[in-house]
Amino acid sequence: MKRTRALGILWICVFMLSGCWDRIEINDLAFVTATGFDLIKENQIRVSIQVPLPSALGGAGSSGGGGGTGGNKPYYVDSTVGRNVREANDLLQSRMSRRSYFAHRRVIVFGEKLARSGFKKSLDLIVEQPQSRLTTFVLVTKGDAIDILNSSPHLEKLPAEAIRELTKAGYHRDVRDVLTDISRPGKDPVLPIVETVLTNNKKGQKQQEISINRLGILKNDQLMFITNYKETNGALWLLEQMQRRGYTFPIENQDEINVGIIKSKVKPEYTLKNNQPSFTLNVNVSANLMQNEGNLELNDPKNYRKAINKMETQIKEEIEAILVHSMSEGIDIYGLGWYLSRKESNLWKQKWEKDWNKLLTELDVKINVKAEIDEAINSALKIKE
Template sequence: MKLIRLLLTCLIALILLAGCWDRSEINDIAFVVATGVDKGKKNKFLYSVQIPLPSSMGGAGSSGGGGGTSGEGPFLVAQGNGGNERQGIEEIQTKLSRRIYLGHRRVHIIGDSLAKEGIKKSLNAIFTQPRSRISTFLLISKGDAVKLLKTQPRMEQYSGEGMREMSKNSINMTAREALQDLSREGKDMVIPIVNSAGTTKDDKNKKEVQMESFAVFKDDKLAFSSNTNESEGILWLFEKMQKKSASFPVAKDEEISVQIFENQTEPSFKIVDGKPTFLLTVRAAGVLFENEPNYRIEDPKTYRLIISKMESQIKEQIQAILNHAHSQGIDVFGFGWYLFKNNHHEWEHNWKNDWQKTLPNLKVTVKVDADIQRTTNIGIIEKE
């Protein structure tokens, strides 16, 4: 009897569970690789999606372009208006024959005009989409985000892939990390800025995506964009100078170039007269690649001269971004968050409520320990 019941159960299960009830053919899906959001009209948002067109993709170096919904080239960019991302995506869906799929989105770009008004709503939209990846890279566009999505780079078949690779070599700000920064006490966001620029002055119509600076936020609003000196300081602060080259002036109209392979930043603090003071110890080591003055760095005095120039410039770059941010009550490095983790009681009772007012007068000492551990043959004069 038990055997009969078991067989009946298996038979019913086979009948009810047979077949595929929710299949989706790959030819019916539009895979979105990058999205953008700009400030629209009447308090609405303008959403853009970039979708590769496999049928138009050739091998490496093949020509092609894209934009709009014309389908020309290896990708298309479709747009829709809405009060939130869901409404924008629904309007875009009415223009496409395939179902939009956001599970492959790797890059989300926010226009700078919208970023100045706040990006929290745009970030929350990523988390409310069931198949969105919270590891999506965040970028701020100089101008409208849709223009970057329509840019056709030469090295990649669509700009979303190029921006993803650039993000991996920068601060790596993802949707998850941005939302964490927004929820953390005593920490403000820094997001890379991307722009489209001509590769040469004579070829202005050919645009390439360029990562040129950083957007510094106060709460969820864009406060200012870093200049070249401040951008270098941000990279040093966040330990992102590895595998990058840094140039240091050591004489009049002459520089040395160092390939950095070690970059560490260690904060520490002490309380003086009831106020926190910080010490930032930055360690940098690299390989001497270019030696314009033809210095013999084997000489101890020459070596100390070069190291002092390196340390002075790194310190100046870090202090530049700290001074600018702190003057506006922005904790770009996260000193407040460091206090929250290491001296929570004092933070909650003495510093938390007035932290933004404290920042302009916060004492931060920057100590840089630089080293050149290897050299190329340039500048080494062998004695015969």
């Protein structure tokens, strides 16, 4: 009797476990690779999605079950306006023959208007989606996010992939990083700015490409300003993101030296006077010589010291530029407050935390830069002029 019952249960399990009861065919999914968010007006947000077209991506003779066309593009972009992100997503889904699938989303782009008004609510709703990944890159664009999703980079088939590769090669922040920075006391987020630029080909025709060369400085979740070239470098030095980048500085007679940054570290130190902090940021930089335009003989200690002084001075000026601008608006991009909250937790809670943004405008911060250039080029091997 027991044996018969056991066999009966076994057969029931076999039938119950066979097959995929909740299977979803891949042909029934629309893989979203990028999402853009734009604020149209108060309580009106536009959500845009970028979806690859399998038939177009497969090349000639492909029959990937892809529906619709994107003109000559291997993807299409759809958008709609809702009172919030969830409503807009529902409206998009209502006119799609496939189920939107966000697990392979590469990037999230916030339009400038939405970023300036604050995007945390939108980001929270994104995180609540079961398929969303915290490793998705987050960027801001100067203008509308939908324009970035509709761009046509030439080296990648999908704008999302081009943005992802450019972001990986430079300064990048994912969803987890942004949420962490927003939640930390005494630390404000910094996000890369993605833009479209026009370049010329051999025929003089304009071509559209994607560029990430500037940074958006935020206070909590609101974009406050976009950096210029000097401020961008200064922020990257502070955030220890200059490694593997080229760096150029003038030397003499309009000549310049180009180096490749190997290492860049910032070590903060602070002192207290009458319970008021002041900081010294010690910046250590190591670099390889890449180009010595003026053939300055760097094996000569005097010339080497001259080059180092020029490099250190320029780095210091760049860091001071971003600190002066950001701190004057009560923004802490380095995380000086976060550093104090761990080192002086009692003073932080009792005296500094509540008015930290105001204290920043009066905070004394000194910059010390120590640079070294290795593997100097032997100018004797160059062709003599």
